[in-house]
Amino acid sequence: xxxVTQTPKFQVLKTGQSMTLQCAQDMNHEYMSWYRQDxxxxxxxxxxxxxxGITDQGEVPNGYNVSRSxxxxxxxxxxxxxxxxxxxxxxxxxxxxxTNTEAFFGQGTRLTVV
Amino acid sequence: xxxxxxAQTEISVxxxxxxxxxxxxxxxxxxxxxxxYKQPPSGxxxxxxxxxxxxxxxxxxxxxxxxxxxxxxxxxxxxxxxxVVDSAVYFCALRHWDSGYSTLTFGKGTMLLxxx
Numbered sequence: 452x453x454x455v456t457q458t459p460k461f462q463v464l465k466t467g468q469s470m471t472l473q474c475a476q477d478m479n480h481e482y483m484s485w486y487r488q489d490x491x492x493x494x495x496x497x498x499x500x501x502x503x504g505i506t507d508q509g510e511v512p513n514g515y516n517v518s519r520s521x522x523x524x525x526x527x528x529x530x531x532x533x534x535x536x537x538x539x540x541x542x543x544x545x546x547x548x549x550t551n552t553e554a555f556f557g558q559g560t561r562l563t564v565v
Numbered sequence: 566x567x568x569x570x571x572a573q574t575e576i577s578v579x580x581x582x583x584x585x586x587x588x589x590x591x592x593x594x595x596x597x598x599x600x601x602y603k604q605p606p607s608g609x610x611x612x613x614x615x616x617x618x619x620x621x622x623x624x625x626x627x628x629x630x631x632x633x634x635x636x637x638x639x640x641x642x643x644x645x646x647x648x649v650v651d652s653a654v655y656f657c658a659l660r661h662w663d664s665g666y667s668t669l670t671f672g673k674g675t676m677l678l679x680x681x
Contacts (some may be wrong), residue, residue, distance in 0.1 A: 484669070491574070493656060493673035501666050509668060541610065548667040551598040551617050551660070556610040 453477050455519040457542050457557035464532040464564045472560050474542030480555075482548045484524040487511065487538040488559075494541065498526055501548050532564045567592050567661045571672035575623040578647050585661055586642045586675045588657030594618075598660040599633065599640045604674070613655075616640060647679045 458473045475485065484499035486509075496509030501518040514536060516528040525544075529536060538560050543554040568591040590599065595613045601613040616633050624631050628645045631661060644651055657672045 480666075487673075491673060493571075494671040496668055496670070497668070499668060507666055539608070542608075543669075545669075548660075551615050553600055553612040553615055554669055555612075558610055 455542055455544050455555050457559040457560050459541075459560060460558065462562050464529070464562065466532060466534060466564060467526070468532050469530050470532065471529075471559060472540055472542070472562075474523075474525045474527065474557060475523050476555070477523065478544065478546070478555065479518040479522060480546050481522070481544065481545035482546070483519065483556075484509070484516070484554070485517065485525070485527045486541045486543065487536075488541060489538050497527065497540075497556045534564045537560065537564045538562060566671050567594075567659060569657050569670055569672035570657050571655075571657055571675050572643060573591060573675045574673070575670045575676045575678065578677070579645050580643075580679055581590070582679075583645050584647050584677065584679075585645075586641075586655050586677065587634045587670060588642065590640065590659045591603065592638075592656070592661050597662075600658040600660070601631070601640075601642050602656045602671075603653045604656065607650065610656070613642075622672050643649075644677075649681055652677060652679045653660050661663075669676050 455476045485497040486494040498517040500506045532541040541559040546552040570589045597618045599616045603611045630643045632641045654674045654676045656674045
């Protein structure tokens with residue numbers, strides 16, 4: 452059982468480049484989300500989805516786009532990368548937003564924008 | 566506003582000492598869920614425990630224990646007889662509802678360093 456799979460694990464981008472961080476889960480979870488982790492800031496929510504076709508913004512959505520066309524996949528797109536987006540990104544999924552089930556996290560993507 | 570405060574940025578202890586990590590939360594919801602996660606130096610996030618707002622029973626799991634007090638909006642985590650392997654960043658998190666959807670809000674984390 453793979454759980455939550457994020458790719459790539461590491462990435463270096465030049466300012467202005469675009470890229471997509473991939474996230475897939477095989478647990479048939481309803482709820483998926485993206486966080487960024489910066490030193491001293493904890494994990495901050497970027498975007499989340501409560502099911503296929505439904506997404507919403509979190510605390511720090513600017514500069515990021517998401518879509519959820521299937522239950523399994525929840526990619527995060529950076530349209531024009533900026534140095535401020537240098538961070539570690541985590542994708543998470545949980546069975547439902549309505550219960551106390553915990554979130555399962557991917558291994559993280561360390562992104563550097565130069 | 567929903568908020569999770571972990572006032573201790575970093576704690577250093579010597580092996581076998583007991584240590585308590587504090588977590589204070591704010592929410593207007595009457596139903597909410599609290600979690601603790603561990604992030605070891607390898608970077609992954611590991612789920613430790615969940616607690617429902619209507620269940621104030623404290624919990625012990627081996628050397629770990631959790632004290633949930635609604636009256637003070639706190640959900641503190643104690644490690645008894647700490648070990649070097651406990652060195653990690655620990656996050657407290659709150660699942661709450663906003664505009665009909667729930668989100669998980671994390672504290673900024675407490676880095677625990679256990680030295681031999």
